[in-house]
Amino acid sequence: MSGARPKLEWRNVTKRFGDVTVLDRLTLSVETGRSMVIIGGSGQGKSVMIKLALGLVAPDGGRVVLDGRGLPGFGGRLQRRLLARSGVLFQSAALFDSLTVWENVAFRLINADGVSRKAARRRALDALARVRLEEAVADVFPSELSGGMQKRVGLARAIAADPEVLFFDEPTTGLDPVTAAVINDLIVDQVRRLGCTAVSITHDLASARRIGDEIAMLHEGQIVWQGAPGELDQTSNPHVRAFVAG
Amino acid sequence: MAPAAALTPVRAVGRLTLLCLQTLGAVTLFALRSLRAILLGPWFPGQILRQLAAIGFFSLPVVGLTAVFTGAALALNIYTGGGRFNAEQIMPQIVALGITRELGPVLAALMLAGRVSATIAAEIGAMRTTEQIDAMRTLSTDPFGYLVAPRIVAAVIALPILTVVADIIGIGGGWAVAVGFLDFNPTVYIRATVDFVQAGDVGTGLLKAMVFGLIVALMGCYHGYRATGGARGVGRATTNAVVSAAILIFASDYLLTTLFTRR
Numbered sequence: 059m060s061g062a063r064p065k066l067e068w069r070n071v072t073k074r075f076g077d078v079t080v081l082d083r084l085t086l087s088v089e090t091g092r093s094m095v096i097i098g099g100s101g102q103g104k105s106v107m108i109k110l111a112l113g114l115v116a117p118d119g120g121r122v123v124l125d126g127r128g129l130p131g132f133g134g135r136l137q138r139r140l141l142a143r144s145g146v147l148f149q150s151a152a153l154f155d156s157l158t159v160w161e162n163v164a165f166r167l168i169n170a171d172g173v174s175r176k177a178a179r180r181r182a183l184d185a186l187a188r189v190r191l192e193e194a195v196a197d198v199f200p201s202e203l204s205g206g207m208q209k210r211v212g213l214a215r216a217i218a219a220d221p222e223v224l225f226f227d228e229p230t231t232g233l234d235p236v237t238a239a240v241i242n243d244l245i246v247d248q249v250r251r252l253g254c255t256a257v258s259i260t261h262d263l264a265s266a267r268r269i270g271d272e273i274a275m276l277h278e279g280q281i282v283w284q285g286a287p288g289e290l291d292q293t294s295n296p297h298v299r300a301f302v303a304g
Numbered sequence: 305m306a307p308a309a310a311l312t313p314v315r316a317v318g319r320l321t322l323l324c325l326q327t328l329g330a331v332t333l334f335a336l337r338s339l340r341a342i343l344l345g346p347w348f349p350g351q352i353l354r355q356l357a358a359i360g361f362f363s364l365p366v367v368g369l370t371a372v373f374t375g376a377a378l379a380l381n382i383y384t385g386g387g388r389f390n391a392e393q394i395m396p397q398i399v400a401l402g403i404t405r406e407l408g409p410v411l412a413a414l415m416l417a418g419r420v421s422a423t424i425a426a427e428i429g430a431m432r433t434t435e436q437i438d439a440m441r442t443l444s445t446d447p448f449g450y451l452v453a454p455r456i457v458a459a460v461i462a463l464p465i466l467t468v469v470a471d472i473i474g475i476g477g478g479w480a481v482a483v484g485f486l487d488f489n490p491t492v493y494i495r496a497t498v499d500f501v502q503a504g505d506v507g508t509g510l511l512k513a514m515v516f517g518l519i520v521a522l523m524g525c526y527h528g529y530r531a532t533g534g535a536r537g538v539g540r541a542t543t544n545a546v547v548s549a550a551i552l553i554f555a556s557d558y559l560l561t562t563l564f565t566r567r
Contacts, residue, residue, distance in 0.1 A: 114438050141444050152439035154431075169348070170444035215443075225442075 065090040065125065065255040066111060066223060072119035072279075073106055080106050082279030083120065093249055093256040095270030095287075097263070097301065102276045104259035105149070108225050111257070112146065124223075140223065142170070145216030147245075149228040151208040153200035153215070160186070160196035163215045171219065185214040188251075189244050206237035210244065217248050224249060226258035230265045242268040263290070263302065275301065334526045338456055341448035351454035359420050359455070359521075360462030364469065366419060367412045371470040374407055375399060375477025383486055396488075396496040399478035404501060405564075408470040409509045410557055412463060413516030417523075417549035424455055424524025425545035429531030429538035437529070452529070456521040463517030464510045471509065508564045515560065516553050523549040 064087035073081040080103035088094040098104050109115045111122050121128040124140050153162045161168075163185050164178035173181070183193055189210040200208055209229065216224060229245060230238035242265050249256045249269070260266050266273055267287040275283040275298050283295040290302055379399050386392045428451055431437050437447050475497060482488035524545045531541035 109438075112438075112442055114441060138444065141442055144442065146439065146442040148435050148439055150435055152435035154436055154439070155434075156427075165440075165445070166443040169346075169450065 063090050063126075064088060064123075065092075066257065067123040068107060068110070068120070069123055070120035071107075071110060071117050071122065073103065073110060073115065074118050079279055081110075081117075084276075084280055085120075086274055086281050086284075088255055088257055090255055091253055093246075093258070093269055093271045095266040095273045096257070096259045096276055096281075097261060097266050097273060098259075098276035099261065099301070103279060104261075104276055105227055107276070108146075108227055108257065108259060112141065112144070112225065142219075143221055144223040144225065145219065145221035146225045147209070147212045147216045147227065147229055149231055151200070151205075151212035153208055153211055155200055158197050158199055159191075159203070159211050162200065162211060163218050165215065166219050181218060182214070185218040186211070188217065188248065189214045190240075206233055206241065209233065209237075209241050213241070213244055213248065217252065220252060222252075222254050224252070224254050224256045226256065226260075226269070228260055228262075229258060229269075230260065230262045235264075238262065238265060239268075245269045266290075330530075331522075331526055334529070335522060337448050338452045338522065338525070341446060341453040342457060346446070346449050348450055348454055351450060352457050355454045355458035356462055358423070359416070359458045360465060363412075363416055363419055363462070363466055366415050367466045367470050368473050370411050370415055371403075371408065371474035372477040372480075374411055375403060375474035375479075376481040378402055378407065378474075379478035379481045379486075383482075392486075393496075395482060395486075396478070396493045397500040400475055400497045400501045401505060403474040403478070404471050404505045404509045406509070406557075406561070408474055409463070409467045409513040409516060410553065411474075412466045412470045412513065413520060413553045414550060416459070416463060416466070416517070416520045417546055417553060420459065421520050421524040421545040421549040422542045424521060425528040425531070425541045426538055428452075428525055428528030429541040432529060432531045433534055433537060447529075452525045455525055456518060459517040459521035460514050461517070463520070464513040467509055467513040468506075471506065508560075512557060512560050515556055519552045519556065520549050523552065 067087040068084050070083045070085055071081050072079065072083055084107070086094075086096075086107075096104050096107060106115065110117055153159075154165065157165070160179055160182040163182035164173070164175075167173040167178040167181060168175060179196075183196055186193070186196060191207065191210050191214065195203065195207065195211075200211065203211065213229075226245060229241055233241060245256075245258070246269055256269070258266075258269055267290070270287050273285060273287055273290060274281045275295070277297045283293060283298045285293060290298065293299065379395060382395045382398045382402075383392055386394055386398075428437075431451070437451075440447050440450060479490070479493050479497075482493050483490045527541040527545040527548070528538075531537045533540075
């Protein structure tokens with residue numbers, strides 16, 4: 059731990075779905091400018107952590123804190139501020155299938171930031187170039203692209219408005235190893251270029267090692283281990299050892 | 305066991321009552337959030353125009369065809385009924401009244417319930433199950449403003465216009481049958497219709513159409529927005545949207561007709 063100011067914190071957060079407690083007084087903080095990767099098995103609540111931070115679901119206990127101030131839930135001014143300064147790459151890319159690629163990338167610029175369509179298209183093409191996609195794909199619909207290209211468009215959409223916080227939900231799931239490595243490299247490049255804070259969740263260890271400055275392991279609703287990627291193989295924590303050993 | 309068994313029907317009624325109240329509450333909250341988005345914005349005029357075309361313009365053929373056949377069949381039925389007490393000549397007036405006050409708005413709304421409620425529920429449901437709605441929120445855009453409000457506004461504007469079209473074509477269907485098969489004088493038929501129909505008859509139908517437009521879009525959006533569970537969930541949302549819209553159209557039609565009937 060460097061002792062730097064935390065950008066985003068989950069403080070004693072509890073989340074239940076029916077009788078199932080998914081997160082149990084979970085506490086984790088991500089320092090400004092750092093890339094935190096949360097690993098864990100399927101169904102452990104990794105996606106829920108991101109959704110809580112984005113206000114897409116409300117916590118049953120505790121709170122999520124941005125820049126030292128508690129997020130009041132979706133609709134609040136602080137929540138809107140976080141959303142305005144954040145970018146998200148969804149597991150399924152979640153591209154709008156009724157819009158072309160460039161309209162997807164420029165969606166926030168046109169509909170929330172009031173940028174003209176002409177200027178937004180220019181910025182969208184720039185964002186597409188940053189994820190190494192050619193201008194030719196700008197006018198096609200997402201359904202015409204491969205899974206890897208859809209992920210790149212999702213990444214371009216996440217970075218188009220130069221966010222301060224980036225969230226990546228299973229960025230390499232469903233991709234072949236070569237394409238996954240390309241996506242990992244693009245994520246690292248863009249996080250460094252923007253100098254932003256990044257929170258990623260994955261169960262892909264190769265991806266976690268590549269994109270994380272720090273890794274946290276989520277198990278049964280709590281963070282059971284936290285350390286640098288290099289410490290993953292040295293730790294005696296049984297949950298991490300079992301996860302690494304597969 | 306006997307007292308527990310005796311309570312089973314009570315429990316079932318209780319459960320049903322709670323479910324009804326829960327659904328009513330959820331629909332009311334959804335409608336209030338939609339109203340807030342409609343009144344306070346941000347507004348998306350491009351989306352409203354797109355929905356006006358999808359809901360209004362592209363529904364013209366189905367509404368027109370339904371109206372022409374219904375008008376023609378209505379004319380034949382009234383001719384048969386009127387003939388039983390030598391009152392065939394009243395046919396133009398009854399056709400006009402039936403179409404403008406009742407069948408024009410109700411049939412247009414039912415066609416829209418089948419065509420538009422289903423489409424809206426499927427579109428929004430698919431967006432919900434593929435995280436597109438979550439993505440929209442993370443892109444600082446309120447889905448109620450971008451997806452729900454434009455559809456409701458477009459349906460409330462489009463259905464009265466479609467009703468006017470249905471009124472004209474429906475009356476035209478009755479006229480065609482009367483002139484073609486029943487030896488009515490074309491000019492006399494039109495004169496009888498124009499002289500009889502009052503602005504209030506058409507106005508009643510248009511007011512109903514606005515309420516039906518709200519129901520059609522609201523049910524499509526509500527069920528689509530709450531869709532869960534992939535393709536099966538989207539299918540269920542589509543069915544629920546059409547069925548609930550149709551039932552609410554009939555129920556509100558009765559209530560509105562009661563309101564507009566002078567005794």
